[in-house]
Amino acid sequence: MPGKFGDLVGAIDEGTSSARFLIFRAESSEIIASHQKSVTNIFPKEGWYEQDPQEILDVVNECITKAIEKLIELGGEAKDLIAIGITNQRESTIVWDSETGEPLYNAIIWSDIRTIPTVEELLQKVPNNTKNKNYLKPLCGLPVSTYFSAVKLKWLLDNAPRVKAVVKADKKLFFGTVDTWLIWNLTKGVHITDVTNASRTMLMNLETLEWDPILKDFFEVPDNVILPTIKSSSEVYGYMNEGVLKDVPISCCLGDQQAALVGQRCLEMSEAKCTYGTGCFLLYCTGNVKVDSTYGLLTTVAYQLENQAPVYALEGSVAVAGSCLSWLKDNMEIIHSLEEIDTLVKSVKDNGDVYFVPAFSGLFAPHWDSEARGIICGITEETERGHFVVAALESVCFQVRDILDAMNLECGTPLTKLKVDGGMTNNSMLMQWQADLIGLEVSKPSMIETTALGAAMFAGHAVGKWDINAKTDVKARKFKPQISEDERDVRFKKWKMAIERSLGWDQN
Numbered sequence: 001m002p003g004k005f006g007d008l009v010g011a012i013d014e015g016t017s018s019a020r021f022l023i024f025r026a027e028s029s030e031i032i033a034s035h036q037k038s039v040t041n042i043f044p045k046e047g048w049y050e051q052d053p054q055e056i057l058d059v060v061n062e063c064i065t066k067a068i069e070k071l072i073e074l075g076g077e078a079k080d081l082i083a084i085g086i087t088n089q090r091e092s093t094i095v096w097d098s099e100t101g102e103p104l105y106n107a108i109i110w111s112d113i114r115t116i117p118t119v120e121e122l123l124q125k126v127p128n129n130t131k132n133k134n135y136l137k138p139l140c141g142l143p144v145s146t147y148f149s150a151v152k153l154k155w156l157l158d159n160a161p162r163v164k165a166v167v168k169a170d171k172k173l174f175f176g177t178v179d180t181w182l183i184w185n186l187t188k189g190v191h192i193t194d195v196t197n198a199s200r201t202m203l204m205n206l207e208t209l210e211w212d213p214i215l216k217d218f219f220e221v222p223d224n225v226i227l228p229t230i231k232s233s234s235e236v237y238g239y240m241n242e243g244v245l246k247d248v249p250i251s252c253c254l255g256d257q258q259a260a261l262v263g264q265r266c267l268e269m270s271e272a273k274c275t276y277g278t279g280c281f282l283l284y285c286t287g288n289v290k291v292d293s294t295y296g297l298l299t300t301v302a303y304q305l306e307n308q309a310p311v312y313a314l315e316g317s318v319a320v321a322g323s324c325l326s327w328l329k330d331n332m333e334i335i336h337s338l339e340e341i342d343t344l345v346k347s348v349k350d351n352g353d354v355y356f357v358p359a360f361s362g363l364f365a366p367h368w369d370s371e372a373r374g375i376i377c378g379i380t381e382e383t384e385r386g387h388f389v390v391a392a393l394e395s396v397c398f399q400v401r402d403i404l405d406a407m408n409l410e411c412g413t414p415l416t417k418l419k420v421d422g423g424m425t426n427n428s429m430l431m432q433w434q435a436d437l438i439g440l441e442v443s444k445p446s447m448i449e450t451t452a453l454g455a456a457m458f459a460g461h462a463v464g465k466w467d468i469n470a471k472t473d474v475k476a477r478k479f480k481p482q483i484s485e486d487e488r489d490v491r492f493k494k495w496k497m498a499i500e501r502s503l504g505w506d507q508n
Contacts, residue, residue: 007025012084022456034067036063049112053096057182064245082463089296090178091177092107093175104166145370150221153175154219187314198256211230235304258353262454263450264454282317282400282403282407284407285311355394363499367503369505402491417443432482
């Protein structure tokens with residue numbers, strides 16, 4: 001018999017800065033208990049970004065234990081959990097010894113840019129010496145970029161001593177993104193990933209949904225590097241092997257942005273969401289149609305249910321969103337605390353004609369220029385601290401506008417509204433500016449944990465306890481445009497001028 005709260009579904013949400021475990025009531029967006037803990041960031045060199053895989057696992061296990069303790073304090077029981085879903089930071093890359101399970105190097109995090117020389121080396125292999133970064137897009141939907149897992153794996157194979165030693169000894173090593181690492185450890189040996197995470201590696205064929213021999217050959221992946229089996233996003237992969245949730249099935253795996261798409265219930269064609277966090281990620285659902293982008297967007301898998309055709313999406317990624325404000329605080333000391341942001345914004349009447357392109361390590365969609373660098377334009381003797389803060393916040397809105405314009409050109413079906421989630425959406429001024437600068441209604445759900453909710457929905461669905469097609473009345477706060485189209489276009493034109501000045505800055 002179900003306990004006090006009925007059937008419950010757990011969601012592991014392993015993000016870039018922290019991990020969480022949330023417990024949902026099945027068929028509901030109600031969170032019963034949760035626990036969160038940060039993960040240590042490691043920066044060995046400029047542009048290098050790592051985390052300890054063992055710490056990632058330990059933090060996840062601690063979050064599970066603590067959340068279950070809170071559940072018990074509320075009158076629930078661990079046995080009430082019927083399924084667990086996993087959602088994770090994407091593209092981050094881990095390799096480990098197949099015999100000992102020991103990581104052979106730290107996890108290389110998605111925004112790490114040490115692989116710029118690796119990208120240049122790979123582009124030399126493109127036929128006819130064109131160095132076309134989109135050469136592989138017809139197969140995998142992605143440009144050759146520092147962003148994706150295969151490039152990070154190539155770097156590890158070429159540069160990490162322990163990885164090179166294992167390969168040279170012809171021993172097997174396992175490759176995986178964070179989802180694969182967690183599932184392998186939690187189940188004690190199930191080596192899988194799902195189509196959403198696999199579609200971010202540059203190694204999966206978007207048509208066949210299998211590892212592609214042409215892609216493996218291009219990235220020089222040897223046979224003793226064992227890639228995980230690719231599964232759907234919602235099925236039972238295995239069972240928790242130990243701890244308070246021993247024998248509970250793990251039945252969902254989704255990359256974090258795809259999980260947010262599911263959690264926002266953007267399951268059908270022409271629905272889109274944007275997640276605002278460290279970076280910013282906009283996904284536009286294209287249904288069962290794989291749209292090959294010609295405007296700098298990524299073609300990716302939105303999700304796949306067991307024994308069903310995949311659902312695809314177009315994605316635009318912004319490398320620097322919330323992290324821009326941290327840069328103003330930690331590097332420039334323009335702000336002294338994040339709590340000071342609202343005060344500084346209100347101290348000025350507008351952006352003072354200042355435009356800030358935060359291309360600290362290049363620009364992602366739709367430009368894909370790793371040589372772009374940050375630039376601030378329009379500074380005068382009248383410029384104040386508040387203008388820099390406004391320009392930093394507006395840079396997020398302008399980058400989203402860039403992506404939306406590309407999506408409208410690509411699909412021919414303009415959005416009527418944009419669903420949003422993520423930590424930055426708590427700033428109401430930012431959301432109003434976003435509506436103003438894209439000329440669309442922005443809809444923020446009252447349920448803010450959409451990423452974890454998406455993982456819970458698909459985990460419950462896999463065990464027959466969550467109807468994902470049920471129509472639910474989602475409460476949301478709506479922001480409508482409040483400026484004229486002329487003002488919007490003038491400000492966007494200035495932004496494009498700033499972008500042009502940032503592109504190609506770091507050319508040798």
